[in-house]
Each structure stands twice: as C-alpha cells, then as structure tokens.
Amino acid sequence: MSGSSLSPREVARRRLLDTLRREGPLARVEIGHHLGMSPASVSELTASLLDEGVLVTEEGSEALSGLIRGRPKVRLFFADSLGFVIGVWTGFNRIELRLVDSAGRNRASRHVERPLRNLEADALMDVLSETITAFARDSGAPDVKAVGLACQGYVDTKEGIVAWSPVLGTRDLPLAEGLGQRLGKPVLIENDASAMAFAIAQRDPALRVGRTACLMIGDGVGLGFLVQGELYRGARSGGSEFGHVRLRRSGPQCRCGGRGCIEAFLADYALHRDAQLIDHRPAPTILIPSEDAMGALVAQARAGDTALLHLFREAGEVLGDAASILIQTLEPDHIVICGPGTRAMDLLSPSFEAALEHQTIPALRSLTTIQVVESSMDLLTEGVVMQALRELDQDLARLRAA
Amino acid sequence: MSGSSLSPREVARRRLLDTLRREGPLARVEIGHHLGMSPASVSELTASLLDEGVLVTEEGSEALSGLIRGRPKVRLFFADSLGFVIGVWTGFNRIELRLVDSAGRNRASRHVERPLRNLEADALMDVLSETITAFARDSGAPDVKAVGLACQGYVDTKEGIVAWSPVLGTRDLPLAEGLGQRLGKPVLIENDASAMAFAIAQRDPALRVGRTACLMIGDGVGLGFLVQGELYRGARSGGSEFGHVRLRRSGPQCRCGGRGCIEAFLADYALHRDAQLIDHRPAPTILIPSEDAMGALVAQARAGDTALLHLFREAGEVLGDAASILIQTLEPDHIVICGPGTRAMDLLSPSFEAALEHQTIPALRSLTTIQVVESSMDLLTEGVVMQALRELDQDLARLRAA
DNA sequence: CATATTTGTTCGTTTGTCGAATAAAACAAT
DNA sequence: ATTGTTTTATTCGACAAACGAACAAATATG
Structure with a gap:
C-alpha cells in the first residue's frame, strides 16, 4: 500500500546528487554540512558514485589551496563525459x-x-x-x-x-x-x-524554503508553485495555467474559449490585440506579437498614450487581483513575477499595488514578499x-x- | 540545516499510532499490513508501547473468534485511562x-x-x-x-x-x-x-489520497486543504479563510471590512442580512442568525419566494466561481462542500453547477470530484x-x- | 623538521528492519 | 482425545545504513 518506496540508500543518493547539481562542485565535508550527514556516510556514498563514474574529482584544486592551513579540499562534481x-x-x-x-x-x-x-x-x-x-x-x-x-x-x-x-x-x-x-x-x-519557477528557485536559496508562487507573464499567464523547493503537483500539473482563472465575468475573450480570464488582460497577445482595437483597426485573430512589437507598445504607453495607459492600468489591476487570490488561497511566502511581461512592470505597478492592497486582507498581506525577476525565456x-x-x-x- | 529531524524510530512510532487512532483497534498483523511493515518490526514497536502503557490489548476478543481457524488476533488499542x-x-x-x-x-x-x-x-x-x-x-x-x-x-x-x-x-x-x-x-x-476538513478526511479514506479541498459554509466560509491526508500549511494557516477572496468588486459588505468577499454572499449572516434588506427592514448589524432563523429562510425560499430564490441563486453562483478558482489553482482531486450552509444545497446547486461549468476550463474539470458532506459542528x-x-x-x- | 589544522577513510557500534524458523492458540477431522 | 491445519505473534540471526572515534593524509606555520 506504500507505493514505490525508495530505499534509504536511494534517498540519500538522490539528495546528495541534488545538492551537488545545485551548489556546484563541493568537497565531501561540505556535502556533509549541506545534508546534515557525517563525513563517514558521505565518503561511503561518494565512493560508489566515483566508482560508477557518475562523479569525478575536480582538477586544479591547487588554485584554491595556498592560504588555508589543513589538508586541501578535493571537490567533487558530475562527470561531463557521460552524454x-x-x-x-x-x-x-x-x-x-x-x-x-x-x-x-x-x-x-x-x-x-x-x-x-x-x-x-x-x-x-x-x-x-x-x-x-x-x-x-x-x-x-x-x-x-x-x-x-x-x-x-x-x-x-x-x-x-x-x-x-x-x-x-x-x-x-x-x-x-x-x-x-x-x-x-x-x-x-x-x-x-x-x-x-524551478529554474528561478535554483538560483535563489530563499525561494526554496516555504512556499513560492511564480507568476509567469508572456505568451500566456502561467503559475509554477513550489513547496520547499519542490514543484507542487496537483491532480494534473499543479495550478500551472492559473491564467485561465476567470476574474471578470464580462471581460475580454480568451484563447481558451472563455471570457475574462487573467490571461485575457495580461498576456502579450491580449495587450496587443486590445491596442489594435483602440486604433479602430480590425481585431486580428489571435497572434503572438514579436518582442519588437511589444516593445513599441510599451514605449508608446510610456510616452503618454492615455488609451494604452488605461490598458496597462487594467492589466495591473487584474494582476493585483490574481496575486491577492494566490495569497488568500496558497498563502505563499514568496510571489515572484517573471517572464517577458515584466518589461512593462513600471506601467503595471501602480494599479497592481493598489489592487493588491485593496483585495487582500491585511493580516495576510505581510506574510508574502513580492518580487519581480527579469527572466528571459533562456531560464x-x-x-x-x-x-x-x-x-x-x-x-x-x-x-x-x- | 535539516531542521528538527525525527529519528526513524519516532517516525515509525508515529505512523503506527496514527493508523491506530484512525482505524480503531487492530491486531499486529493488520498494523503491518497498513504500514507495509513486517510483523517482526510491528512486534518490536508495539512491545515498547505496551510496556509504556500507551497501548493495551483489547479484552473480549473471544467474541470475534469462533469462526476463523487460526490463532485469534489480539487487537491493540490506546489505553483509556491515561487522562x-x-x-x-x-x-x-x-x-x-x-x-x-x-x-x-x-x-x-x-x-x-x-x-x-x-x-x-x-x-x-x-x-x-x-x-x-x-x-x-x-x-x-x-x-x-x-x-x-x-x-x-x-x-x-x-x-x-x-x-x-x-x-x-x-x-x-x-x-x-x-x-x-x-x-x-x-x-x-x-x-x-x-x-x-481533518475530521471528514479521517472518515473517508478516499479523501486522504491526493489533494482534498474542504469548503466549509456556515458562520463564514472557510477552506481546509489536505495533501495526502495531512493539512496543508501555508505561511500562516493555509488558505483557511478563503472566504475573504474578493470575487465581486462591487459586491456586498463583508465583516472583514472588504467588499464582495465570497463569504459576503454565502455565510449565514450574509444571507440573513440580505433577506432582511429585501423586506425593507432596516439592515441589522452583523449578527449570527440562529439555526431556526436560517431554517425558516430556506423554507420560505423553497416555498417559492422569488426574491429569496434570487439570493440563493447568486450565492450558488459565487460558490461555483469559488470552486472553479480552487480547481484552477490547487487542482484538487476532491472538493468537499460541508458545514451548516449545505442545508440549502438544493437551492444553491443549479447556479453552482452552471457557474462551475462556465468558469472552469474543461480539461481540468473532470479531474476533481465534488461532493457535499452534511456535517454538523460536532465534527x-x-x-x-x-x-x-x-x-x-x-x-x-x-x-x-x- | 615538528606542530597545527583540516580533510578524508577505516572500523567497530548502534539502530532499525527483515526473513525464516519457531512457538502459540485456536478450529477441524478422525 | 489426539493429531493436523491455519493463522497470529515472537525470537533470532542477518543485513543495511548511518554514526563516532580513531587514524591517516596533506598542507601551512614556526
């Protein structure tokens, strides 16, 4: 009844490899420190991993020594020749x-x-x-x-x-x-x-403790949710298409077929489409605008185009509502706003902040830190x-x- | 760095006591079956627990034997004399x-x-x-x-x-x-x-696998969220006052100070207050109506009072929207609607179902079962x-x- | 060159779990 | 009554995993 339980050895092995992937080359003592294990146990585990060729000892450690008194550390890392x-x-x-x-x-x-x-x-x-x-x-x-x-x-x-x-x-x-x-x-x-979300959390240790909700704005609006650094898995993927939560009953059309989805206000295609509508140009079919086109849109708004500013204000408000829902449902320790959509964060911020404060019960608001991470699709x-x-x-x- | 890690012994002990609390008196073999442990290990653990007086062997097992062939089971349970x-x-x-x-x-x-x-x-x-x-x-x-x-x-x-x-x-x-x-x-x-939520999940094993979101409607609207039978803990309590998610920007006043909270449509006080308003009576200050008063309200609506029916229809719609948000954020395997508010489920259902289907992206809808559990405050x-x-x-x- | 210092290994011990053998306690059959 | 049959529980030896302590290794310092 206990499912596919891993042996203690496998668990330890996995934890060791995970920290090594994340924290770069580490000496055995350092691994022990990270995992709360005795040096003896680390030695035992790494011995077999070195034996199998999964890990190798790092060359050129002599550069590191020279100032420290004791026996120099020998750092271990993954072999780079295994495919x-x-x-x-x-x-x-x-x-x-x-x-x-x-x-x-x-x-x-x-x-x-x-x-x-x-x-x-x-x-x-x-x-x-x-x-x-x-x-x-x-x-x-x-x-x-x-x-x-x-x-x-x-x-x-x-x-x-x-x-x-x-x-x-x-x-x-x-x-x-x-x-x-x-x-x-x-x-x-x-x-x-x-x-x-996973990539961002790998880079920032603070995001790997407690709960972190990553809102990614770009082609659509997605959510990656991490609990203690591990991806939360719902019945399917785990809140990952949070963008299709319908916040406004009579809102704009979304590509999912619904109306008033978060995404239908915030995604690149939505902002671009609504901007076209302002200019009384025929509404385009759903189309992913280029980075250049989006850049131009943002520049035009920054220059003071009131109709566009209104669009961004509304989008910011929706983002604030969305963050508020996250706070009051998941109670995350961190919310990270990321993805290409952050290019317009200066335009979204005022209404975002206002909506967030307005919609969130004060007792909870202070528990969640909110940060914007400029992240390219590389991540x-x-x-x-x-x-x-x-x-x-x-x-x-x-x-x-x- | 690994926090307050329990010893393996303590973990096993705790798992044993947990299942025993939940599954009533059990024989050692049965415990082994539940936990996926060998009888030898169970014997070892229970020996010390019996020794300490935490557990006792059940008397009157002879009633159970008599038809089964082998050595009769000796069921173990918690001593009832330890305070x-x-x-x-x-x-x-x-x-x-x-x-x-x-x-x-x-x-x-x-x-x-x-x-x-x-x-x-x-x-x-x-x-x-x-x-x-x-x-x-x-x-x-x-x-x-x-x-x-x-x-x-x-x-x-x-x-x-x-x-x-x-x-x-x-x-x-x-x-x-x-x-x-x-x-x-x-x-x-x-x-x-x-x-x-915890109590309900103790009674239904199906709710202890995967993720279960319990929406409790009563004095307010609360949420208890369970992952694999354990309460999800957010930065604070874990989504427990989900009722204060603000779904309608220009909705009715909520006792939290905000407007358009889920609770401001569904909680007893909200329905009662709004019913008073219909009758052009002065709006009472926030007051928890008695079970009798709520019963009368529901009866009047069932009798065909159109204004009241409208209230319940709107409440059902909000409940549907709320469930939809839960599905698209937490992706639970089960949603349980419980609490005194279920007394009016027949009135809420049509608009609840309609809103739920309307607001939820079809690919996710089928993953979540929804059930109503008539639960008194006793639970x-x-x-x-x-x-x-x-x-x-x-x-x-x-x-x-x- | 001796000493201090830190890293890594070896080895014996402890802990927790398991499988197999064994004992125990009932029923069934003759 | 006695002898199997069946299921439950315990005992015992084996084994895996991790630890502490002692020890070996490798470097800097005086």
Missing part, C-alpha cells in the same frame, strides 16, 4: 533549444522561428523531433541521453500527457511517449511556468534541462539498485 | 465542548450559548478558560492532558497565534499561550475549517480533538526518546 541532455521550449511560433553535458554545463543553444499553432499532433511531433535531431547533429552531440520539453498548457509530467494546450487542437496528447518514440530517448515534459530551457538531469540521476541510482 | 483531552469550538455566540479519554472515546459534550464577539482578548481568554474548567469539573475529568481549540480566522497552529479573526478586535493574539497559562495545560489551536470538535491527541502521542514518543 548530453537537451532542453526545449515550444512557444507559438518559436522553439528554443539548449544542449548541456552530463555535468550540466551549457554546450550550445539555438532558437528556431517556426509557427507551431494549428499543426496536427503528429505533424507537431515530427517537427519537434526533426528540430531536436538537427540541433543535436549540428552541435556535435552524438550521445543525447534525454530530452526535457517545456510547453504551455496543462501538462501531466508523471503521465507524460498534455491535457490541453493553447497551441494544440488535440486534448490529452501523449506527447512524452510520441516524441520519445520518434527520438528513441526518454522525454520529460513539463509546463513552462513550472520549469521557469525556461535551463529549468527543464535541470529537471531532466535530475531524472537521469535518479534513473542511474535506480539502475544501480536493481 | 482526557478536551476539544473546543468557538463561534460568535456559542462554545461547543467535547471530552474524550486517552483512547479517543467520547465521554461528554456540552454547548454553551455565550456571545463572544467584541470581548477584549483577556476577557475572551478568561471566559474560555472558565468554561473549559467548568466543563471538565462537571464531567468528572480530573486529569485533562491537553486542550484543542478550533476557531475562525487566520490561525498559525505552529506559533499558536490567531493573526486575525472576525470574532476578535485584536490582531496577532497569542491565544495558545494565553489560554495555556490560564489552564496550566498545553493548548493546540487550529482554524475551524481545517479541523473540519469540528472531533477534528480538533483528534489533532490534539495526535500531538500528545508525538510528545509521548519524543519524551521517551529524550
């Missing part, structure tokens, strides 16, 4: 790729402009498979061990299924399996906001690559145990 | 009390009509202390080991602080310490919706008493370990 992992993000008309070696070090990256919307499921998987294969070939990476893919929508990471996505017509697409078969490698899929592939590496580590451990 | 625990719920003008023995068996209960609103913090604690002491005395319970108190508002169980409560004027009241000093016993405080004291007993069990274990 590669590719991280992918798929947007509406763009694919971002990143290649890392087994030590997690960046080896190559690429972005491809390619409209993905309205492709059939099979066609989409073909395109992805080809793009990934070409990238691996061109980067001279013959031995890709796994692929991590971050995409929009409700993603069930465990089952490898995309339940719904704004990009896809199909529902319940078994993407991990489909792409995995084409590539002949394990594929891990993840919601993009979750991947972003996204970084996040999903780290997750794929972690899975790989775990598989290694499990393989050994079997 | 008592009192569970308390404080409403606006009512205090509910329950006395259980160390085996968790009900020994006495009482409810006291007593307006608590607008009392000073010290006066409130005095009243509670006196009421509890009198109850213990009258019930012939000389040896009360601990008190569990469930109350409305933002409760920080760990710190024992009530951050804010509709009953209190004060903020950040250290209630556990204050009451504990007066009574000379440890006091555990908990949000009432959380206590209710509440049961929930908090169980939590207090659990704490006591843990303390026993810790005491031994020290």
Whole structure:
C-alpha cells in the first residue's frame, strides 16, 4: 500500500546528487554540512558514485589551496563525459533549444522561428523531433541521453500527457511517449511556468524554503508553485495555467474559449490585440506579437498614450487581483513575477499595488514578499534541462539498485 | 540545516499510532499490513508501547473468534485511562465542548450559548478558560492532558497565534499561550475549517489520497486543504479563510471590512442580512442568525419566494466561481462542500453547477470530484480533538526518546 | 623538521528492519 | 482425545545504513 518506496540508500543518493547539481562542485565535508550527514556516510556514498563514474574529482584544486592551513579540499562534481541532455521550449511560433553535458554545463543553444499553432499532433511531433535531431547533429552531440520539453498548457509530467494546450487542437496528447518514440530517448515534459519557477528557485536559496508562487507573464499567464523547493503537483500539473482563472465575468475573450480570464488582460497577445482595437483597426485573430512589437507598445504607453495607459492600468489591476487570490488561497511566502511581461512592470505597478492592497486582507498581506525577476525565456530551457538531469540521476541510482 | 529531524524510530512510532487512532483497534498483523511493515518490526514497536502503557490489548476478543481457524488476533488499542483531552469550538455566540479519554472515546459534550464577539482578548481568554474548567469539573475529568481549540480566522497552529479573526478586535493574539497559562495545560489551536476538513478526511479514506479541498459554509466560509491526508500549511494557516477572496468588486459588505468577499454572499449572516434588506427592514448589524432563523429562510425560499430564490441563486453562483478558482489553482482531486450552509444545497446547486461549468476550463474539470458532506459542528470538535491527541502521542514518543 | 589544522577513510557500534524458523492458540477431522 | 491445519505473534540471526572515534593524509606555520 506504500507505493514505490525508495530505499534509504536511494534517498540519500538522490539528495546528495541534488545538492551537488545545485551548489556546484563541493568537497565531501561540505556535502556533509549541506545534508546534515557525517563525513563517514558521505565518503561511503561518494565512493560508489566515483566508482560508477557518475562523479569525478575536480582538477586544479591547487588554485584554491595556498592560504588555508589543513589538508586541501578535493571537490567533487558530475562527470561531463557521460552524454548530453537537451532542453526545449515550444512557444507559438518559436522553439528554443539548449544542449548541456552530463555535468550540466551549457554546450550550445539555438532558437528556431517556426509557427507551431494549428499543426496536427503528429505533424507537431515530427517537427519537434526533426528540430531536436538537427540541433543535436549540428552541435556535435552524438550521445543525447534525454530530452526535457517545456510547453504551455496543462501538462501531466508523471503521465507524460498534455491535457490541453493553447497551441494544440488535440486534448490529452501523449506527447512524452510520441516524441520519445520518434527520438528513441526518454522525454520529460513539463509546463513552462513550472520549469521557469524551478529554474528561478535554483538560483535563489530563499525561494526554496516555504512556499513560492511564480507568476509567469508572456505568451500566456502561467503559475509554477513550489513547496520547499519542490514543484507542487496537483491532480494534473499543479495550478500551472492559473491564467485561465476567470476574474471578470464580462471581460475580454480568451484563447481558451472563455471570457475574462487573467490571461485575457495580461498576456502579450491580449495587450496587443486590445491596442489594435483602440486604433479602430480590425481585431486580428489571435497572434503572438514579436518582442519588437511589444516593445513599441510599451514605449508608446510610456510616452503618454492615455488609451494604452488605461490598458496597462487594467492589466495591473487584474494582476493585483490574481496575486491577492494566490495569497488568500496558497498563502505563499514568496510571489515572484517573471517572464517577458515584466518589461512593462513600471506601467503595471501602480494599479497592481493598489489592487493588491485593496483585495487582500491585511493580516495576510505581510506574510508574502513580492518580487519581480527579469527572466528571459533562456531560464525556461535551463529549468527543464535541470529537471531532466535530475531524472537521469535518479534513473542511474535506480539502475544501480536493481 | 535539516531542521528538527525525527529519528526513524519516532517516525515509525508515529505512523503506527496514527493508523491506530484512525482505524480503531487492530491486531499486529493488520498494523503491518497498513504500514507495509513486517510483523517482526510491528512486534518490536508495539512491545515498547505496551510496556509504556500507551497501548493495551483489547479484552473480549473471544467474541470475534469462533469462526476463523487460526490463532485469534489480539487487537491493540490506546489505553483509556491515561487522562482526557478536551476539544473546543468557538463561534460568535456559542462554545461547543467535547471530552474524550486517552483512547479517543467520547465521554461528554456540552454547548454553551455565550456571545463572544467584541470581548477584549483577556476577557475572551478568561471566559474560555472558565468554561473549559467548568466543563471538565462537571464531567468528572480530573486529569485533562491537553486542550484543542478550533476557531475562525487566520490561525498559525505552529506559533499558536490567531493573526486575525472576525470574532476578535485584536490582531496577532497569542491565544495558545494565553489560554495555556490560564489552564496550566498545553493548548493546540487550529482554524475551524481545517479541523473540519481533518475530521471528514479521517472518515473517508478516499479523501486522504491526493489533494482534498474542504469548503466549509456556515458562520463564514472557510477552506481546509489536505495533501495526502495531512493539512496543508501555508505561511500562516493555509488558505483557511478563503472566504475573504474578493470575487465581486462591487459586491456586498463583508465583516472583514472588504467588499464582495465570497463569504459576503454565502455565510449565514450574509444571507440573513440580505433577506432582511429585501423586506425593507432596516439592515441589522452583523449578527449570527440562529439555526431556526436560517431554517425558516430556506423554507420560505423553497416555498417559492422569488426574491429569496434570487439570493440563493447568486450565492450558488459565487460558490461555483469559488470552486472553479480552487480547481484552477490547487487542482484538487476532491472538493468537499460541508458545514451548516449545505442545508440549502438544493437551492444553491443549479447556479453552482452552471457557474462551475462556465468558469472552469474543461480539461481540468473532470479531474476533481465534488461532493457535499452534511456535517454538523460536532465534527469540528472531533477534528480538533483528534489533532490534539495526535500531538500528545508525538510528545509521548519524543519524551521517551529524550 | 615538528606542530597545527583540516580533510578524508577505516572500523567497530548502534539502530532499525527483515526473513525464516519457531512457538502459540485456536478450529477441524478422525 | 489426539493429531493436523491455519493463522497470529515472537525470537533470532542477518543485513543495511548511518554514526563516532580513531587514524591517516596533506598542507601551512614556526
């Protein structure tokens, strides 16, 4: 009845590898310090990991010594010759790729402009498979061990299924399996906001204690929620498409088919579309505007365009309402606002702050810190690559145990 | 850095006591089955627990044997002679009390009509202390080991602080310490919706797997959220006053000072107040109506009063919106609607269902089951008493370990 | 070169769990 | 009555995992 329980050894092994992935090369004593373990136990664990070739001792430690008295530390880290992992993000008309070696070090990256919307499921998987294969070939990476893919929508990471996505017509697409078969490698899929949240939390230790809610504004509005540094998993993906909470009953149309979703006020496409409407130009079909177009929009607003300023004010208000709901439901210790949408944070802030204060019960407000993290989509592939590496580590451990 | 880590022994001990509390008297083999442990280990653990007098072997097992072939089971359970625990719920003008023995068996209960609103913090604690002491005395319970108190508002169980409560004027009241000093016993405080959620989940095993959100409608609207049967703890109490999420910007006044809170549509006081307003009677100050008054209101609506029906329709709609937010944020496997407010579920249902379907993205809707649990406030004291007993069990274990 | 200092390993011990054998306590069959 | 049968519980030896203490290793300092 206790499910697939890991052996104590596997748990320890995993914790060790996790901290090593995060904290860079560490000496055995330092690992012990991080994990609250005795040096003896660390020695035992690392001995077998070195033996298996998962870890290697760091060269050139002599640079570090020279001033410290005792025996110099020998730092350990992942071997970088055990193959590669590719991280992918798929947007509406763009694919971002990143290649890392087994030590997690960046080896190559690429972005491809390619409209993905309205492709059939099979066609989409073909395109992805080809793009990934070409990238691996061109980067001279013959031995890709796994692929991590971050995409929009409700993603069930465990089952490898995309339940719904704004990009896809199909529902319940078994993407991990489909792409995995084409590539002949394990594929891990993840919601993009979750991947972003994970990456951001890897960089800031404060975000790994307590609960952290990451609101990502960009093509859509996503939520990645972390509890003690681990991604919260709901029945499906865990609040990851929070952007489709409908805050205004008679609000603008959203691409999900509903009305008044958070996303329908805040996402790039929504702001761009509403700006077009102001100019009495015909409303475009849903379209992801370029970064340039969004930059121009923001610049025009900053220059004092009152109609545009009103749009941003309303968007900020919705963001404040959204943050307030998060606070009063999840009671997070931190809220992080991230993604390309933060480019207009100066325009959103006044109404955001006002709405947040207005809508949140004061006793709770002080418990949550709110910060804006300027994060490019780069972080996204970084996040999903780290997750794929972690899975790989775990598989290694499990393989050994079997 | 790893906090206060329990020894493996303590963890096992606690898991054992938890299942025993929940699943009633069990034989050693059955315990092993529940926990996925070998009989040898169970024997080892129970031996010391029997030795310490925490557990006893059940008498009268001969009634159970007689038809089964092998050696008869000897069921173990908590000794009932190790003192008592009192569970308390404080409403606006009512205090509910329950006395259980160390085996968790009900020994006495009482409810006291007593307006608590607008009392000073010290006066409130005095009243509670006196009421509890009198109850213990009258019930012939000389040896009360601990008190569990469930109350409305933002409760920080760990710190024992009530951050804010509709009953209190004060903020950040250290209630556990204050009451504990007066009574000379440890006091555990908990949000009432959380206590209710805990009690309901103890009764239904299905609610202890995955995530369960319990919406309690009554004096206010509370939320108890469980992950794998354990209460989710946010930065404070964990979404417990979800009722103060503001869904309608220009909605009715709420007792928290805001406007358009979920509670301001659904709570007893809100429905009662709005019904008064329909009749052009002067709006009463915030007042908790009696169960009779609410019954009359519901009866009148069922009889076809269109204005009242409209009130309930709107309340149902808000409930649907609320459930939708929960689904799209927490992605729970189960939503349970409970509390006295379910008395009018037939009136709320049509608009509730409609709003829920309208506001929720279809890909997620099917993942969450929704059920209504008719639950009296009795369950509440049961929930908090169980939590207090659990704490006591843990303390026993810790005491031994020290 | 001896000493101090810090890192890492070895080794014996403790703790917790398990499997297998064994004992215990009933019923069933002859 | 006695002898199996069946299920429950305990005992005992084995093993895994982690720890503390002692010890070895590698460097800086005086």
